[in-house]
Amino acid sequence: MANNALIQGAARTSKKFVDIGGAVGKALSSLSVPTGSKSRVDENKAIQARVNNYMGKMKTDMDFTSFSPEETATMRSFLLSQRSIYAEAAKNAASFDDTTDPEYMNYVDQMQAVNNSFTNLASQLKSYKQGKLDYAQNQLEGLYSNGNEPSVNNNAAIIFGFIDEDQDKRTDKRLDSPFQILQGGNLGFNIDGNEISYNDMPMPGLKDNKLANSILTKNEAIYNQGTRGGELNPEMLKAYKINLNDQLQNRDALRSIVFDYESELGMFTEDQEKKLNLALKSGTISYDDLRKTVVDKLVQARKDVFNSGKKEYDKKQIKIDQATGDGFIGFPSDSQKYFDDKILTAPPGQEFTINAANKKYHKKSKKEYILFKRDDGIYYYDKKDELPSQAILLEKDNDLGIII
Numbered sequence: 045m046a047n048n049a050l051i052q053g054a055a056r057t058s059k060k061f062v063d064i065g066g067a068v069g070k071a072l073s074s075l076s077v078p079t080g081s082k083s084r085v086d087e088n089k090a091i092q093a094r095v096n097n098y099m100g101k102m103k104t105d106m107d108f109t110s111f112s113p114e115e116t117a118t119m120r121s122f123l124l125s126q127r128s129i130y131a132e133a134a135k136n137a138a139s140f141d142d143t144t145d146p147e148y149m150n151y152v153d154q155m156q157a158v159n160n161s162f163t164n165l166a167s168q169l170k171s172y173k174q175g176k177l178d179y180a181q182n183q184l185e186g187l188y189s190n191g192n193e194p195s196v197n198n199n200a201a202i203i204f205g206f207i208d209e210d211q212d213k214r215t216d217k218r219l220d221s222p223f224q225i226l227q228g229g230n231l232g233f234n235i236d237g238n239e240i241s242y243n244d245m246p247m248p249g250l251k252d253n254k255l256a257n258s259i260l261t262k263n264e265a266i267y268n269q270g271t272r273g274g275e276l277n278p279e280m281l282k283a284y285k286i287n288l289n290d291q292l293q294n295r296d297a298l299r300s301i302v303f304d305y306e307s308e309l310g311m312f313t314e315d316q317e318k319k320l321n322l323a324l325k326s327g328t329i330s331y332d333d334l335r336k337t338v339v340d341k342l343v344q345a346r347k348d349v350f351n352s353g354k355k356e357y358d359k360k361q362i363k364i365d366q367a368t369g370d371g372f373i374g375f376p377s378d379s380q381k382y383f384d385d386k387i388l389t390a391p392p393g394q395e396f397t398i399n400a401a402n403k404k405y406h407k408k409s410k411k412e413y414i415l416f417k418r419d420d421g422i423y424y425y426d427k428k429d430e431l432p433s434q435a436i437l438l439e440k441d442n443d444l445g446i447i448i
Contacts, residue, residue, distance in 0.1 A: 083314065084321040085303050087194035088248075095183040095206050112205075115223040122165070122225040130158040161229030168231045168242060175247075176204045182250070191299025192248040199240070200247055203233045249296030251304045259301075259342060260308060263349045270353020273361075281343060288339045298335055311341045 082090075111119070133154035140148040179200055182188050188197065201207075205221045224239070226232040231242035262284075266276070292298045301309065303317060312320065323329035 083303075083318040084192070084194055085190040085317060088188065088190045088192055088197050091194070091197050091201050091206075092183050092186065092188065095180060095201060098206055099180050099184055112221075115221065118223050118225060119165075119169075122229075123162070126158045126161055126229075130155050133158075157228075163229070165225065165229035165231070168229070172231055172242060179204050179247075187250050188248045189251045189296065189300040189304050191296075191301075191303035196246050197248045199235055199245070202235055203240075203242070203245060249300065252297045252300040255291055255297055256301060256305050256308065263346055266346055267349045267353040270350045271356045273354070273357045276347065276350045281346065284346065285339060285343050288342055289335065292335045292338060295331055298331065298338065301338060302334070309342070309345070311338065311345075 133151040137148055137151035137155070140151075142148065203221050207221070222234040224232040224234055226239070226241060233240050233242065233245070269276075292301065302312065302320065306312070306314075306317070320329065320334070324331075324334070
């Protein structure tokens with residue numbers, strides 16, 4: 045099985061930034077990280093800690109999904125004002141005998157608008173309460189990506205009641221969000237003087253575990269392919285590059301791969317991540333340039349993974365080719381007497397631990413040794429363990445076809 049270092053590829057083994065995309069490397073080199081500057085990973089983790097700290101004090105979901113007195117007052121005020129509008133329109137409409145009169149139809153429309161606003165508000169309040177639960181649960185389980193724009197993550201925390209006005213990473217008000225009800229019964233929130241509609245509110249993206257797991261799983265398969273002496277298909281690499289480019293068109297997926305899997309993929313150091321955060325905020329780095337760099341790094345990592353596996357295979361072949369003396373054993377056609385089917389039918393390179401004491405002619409030996417098969421069908425035992433002396437003596441009658 046490939047280990048982490050092999051899966052990560054060469055990029056992780058170097059402290060120096062490897063410039064593959066060109067534009068990204070140039071942009072990063074021109075940036076300096078201000079003292080005390082946080083990476084977006086740190087900022088998102090701080091928001092997560094704030095939410096988790098608050099939710100840890102909750103006894104039931106009801107505590108969280110209930111509305112604060114301020115929010116309840118806002119809803120009551122809206123409902124009363126809308127009822128007044130409805131009552132006035134109904135009174136005026138009742139004074140008309142001609143229901144085709146445009147003025148009559150205007151009052152009817154006002155009444156219908158109030159009904160629609162009530163229906164719309166009820167629907168959005170239900171969605172909002174479910175959104176609160178989903179947001180809190182995702183934060184508790186660490187599902188949100190560390191690559192999210194911190195402002196998006198923070199705004200979501202604010203609208204769901206996790207306000208932190210003094211920036212001490214703890215909520216300041218119990219379940220009190222900047223709650224408003226806009227025209228038509230739409231929920232809205234006043235954040236830093238900006239009115240934001242709940243329906244138009246961007247939500248933080250989730251970690252792209254599916255894509256990351258796919259990359260790592262296939263890298264491991266490629267590594268194993270190398271250890272078996274296989275070849276890396278150039279057409280497969282081209283297809284991989286095209287597929288990655290398509291998948292990373294989604295900016296949430298791109299940010300997740302960059303900022304969520306540092307130890308697994310290891311494309312950027314912590315300092316480089318901070319620079320990337322600043323560059324993405326300022327627009328110094330475009331998402332197209334970042335995507336190109338990430339794709340090139342992942343393709344190169346796949347090549348490195350295969351080459352690492354191939355090196356292991358080559359070392360084993362050199363060891364076999366350089367071995368001399370009683371290290372080689374050519375088994376006769378009746379080898380079935382000495383070895384199990386799984387050994388006789390194993391592919392070249394497969395290793396087995398054999399207890400010689402259980403085999404014919406080896407009854408006096410209790411020592412184990414390692415056996416594996418070459419491409420030409422010749423079996424070889426590992427030199428680090430001596431072949432049992434009883435087997436070596438068989439050279440005289442050559443019953444096992446010992447090659448010396």
